[in-house]
Amino acid sequence: MDVDRLIGKGISFPPRIGADGRMVWSAGADNIRECIRVILMTEQRERLRLSEFGGGLGRLLFEPNTVTTRHLIEDRITKALAAWEPRIAVDTVDVREHSMNPTEAIATIIYRVVATQNQERLSLSVSLSGA
Secondary structure (H helix, E strand, C coil), X not given: CCHHXXXXXXXXXXXXXXXXXXXXXXXXHHHXXXXXXXXXXXXCCCCCCCCCCXXXXXXXXXXXXXXXXXXXXXXXXXXXXXXXCCCEEEEEEEEEECCXXXXXEXXXXXXXXCCCCCEEEEEEEEECCCC
């Protein structure tokens, strides 16, 4: 079984040109990780023909780095991935204050790839005001 074919592939993000002069593609688990980042970092109403797409985490930029804000981040991540990435099932989302930077929260997402049942982990930083 070709896992990359089963999971899918697309143009890599960020889009770039390879050494051979062609567009670089990502496939399989790499493609899923790139798509998760695109979903979460896209603001709602940013895409003209798909205005509901995105996680809207950028809107939290000036929010304080509190437990309430971190719960809001968890909720937005869970809902956005359930709506826009059918290739995964989210197991847990954990958002904690960055230990060395009070203006950042670190979101750790543990998910399963539906087609293979492989468990994956992705962490990303969310910028906040820190106050």
